[in-house]
Amino acid sequence: MEKYTATVRGVTPLNDQVKLFRLEFEKPFEFQAGQFVILNITDADGNPQRRSYSIASSPKNKDYIELCIKIVSNGRVSSIMGQLQEGANIELDGPYGKFTVDKEQKKELLLIAAGVGIAPIRSLVLDLCETGYSQAVSLFFGFRYMNDCLFKDECLKLKQEFPNFNFYPIISRPEEDSENWMDVGHVNAVLPKYVNNAEGKEVYICGSLPMVKDVVSALEEIGFNREQIRTDAWG
Numbered sequence: 001m002e003k004y005t006a007t008v009r010g011v012t013p014l015n016d017q018v019k020l021f022r023l024e025f026e027k028p029f030e031f032q033a034g035q036f037v038i039l040n041i042t043d044a045d046g047n048p049q050r051r052s053y054s055i056a057s058s059p060k061n062k063d064y065i066e067l068c069i070k071i072v073s074n075g076r077v078s079s080i081m082g083q084l085q086e087g088a089n090i091e092l093d094g095p096y097g098k099f100t101v102d103k104e105q106k107k108e109l110l111l112i113a114a115g116v117g118i119a120p121i122r123s124l125v126l127d128l129c130e131t132g133y134s135q136a137v138s139l140f141f142g143f144r145y146m147n148d149c150l151f152k153d154e155c156l157k158l159k160q161e162f163p164n165f166n167f168y169p170i171i172s173r174p175e176e177d178s179e180n181w182m183d184v185g186h187v188n189a190v191l192p193k194y195v196n197n198a199e200g201k202e203v204y205i206c207g208s209l210p211m212v213k214d215v216v217s218a219l220e221e222i223g224f225n226r227e228q229i230r231t232d233a234w235g
């Protein structure tokens, strides 16, 4: 796979744990929504490390990608990423992965994410909206606290602009200042409220392995078969 050097051109904290990085390329970087790159980073002990990160931006932009990274305090690579400043160079290769939508199938899409699993799903949402996907696209996004509702304003704006796009944020630990229009609980428990049959639908799920398993079980109870479900679980 081709190797690239990218330059950090933007670091935006999305909450106290997650940062959005904009990496710019000198030569065009082509990818499909839902794919990931592998960063080659030297850790604090001077050892080379490779870690996968989903591309969170739209494939229409070929001169940069955005990565949405949870900074794990004892994480060998994410902690280094957490300290990166504008102008730093990063070696990466890619794109990799098959968590991509065949838009020709014209299926109704359920996109389901939890936590930082929103990264590849955001890329899919942006691409589907920007290319005028003709079928309904519903995003179910599970998170713990209000400030974990990453890209909320962007999703609400897309919902206004694209009548085919629906946004269902689901908060598991609401507090006094939480927005009370949001569903409360876990994604697998809330899904049946909105999805009562599997006909003509395809599902994309990204999150931790336990979350993905719970959502797959909920979907199977509704009547989905495994061929309709694509998963991207990160352990």
Ligand SMILES: Cc1cc2nc3c(=O)[nH]c(=O)nc-3n(C[C@H](O)[C@H](O)[C@H](O)COP(=O)(O)OP(=O)(O)OC[C@H]3O[C@@H](n4cnc5c(N)ncnc54)[C@H](O)[C@@H]3O)c2cc1C
Binding pocket: 036, 051, 052, 053, 054, 055, 067, 068, 069, 070, 071, 072, 074, 075, 076, 077, 078, 079, 116, 119, 120, 233, 234
């Ligand atoms: C295809 C793919 C796409 C991915 N995309 C993304 C992405 O878009 N954004 C992103 O943030 N990560 C993503 N990951 C996870 C990423 O590759 C790393 O595993 C993660 O950043 C931790 O790496 P690290 O070197 O910082 O931690 P490590 O040094 O590998 O691990 C240190 C400790 O952190 C724990 N840990 C690892 N991940 C988490 C976590 N998420 N929450 C809490 N504890 C954790 C480990 O169990 C371990 O105890 C993706 C993984 C895959 C396979």
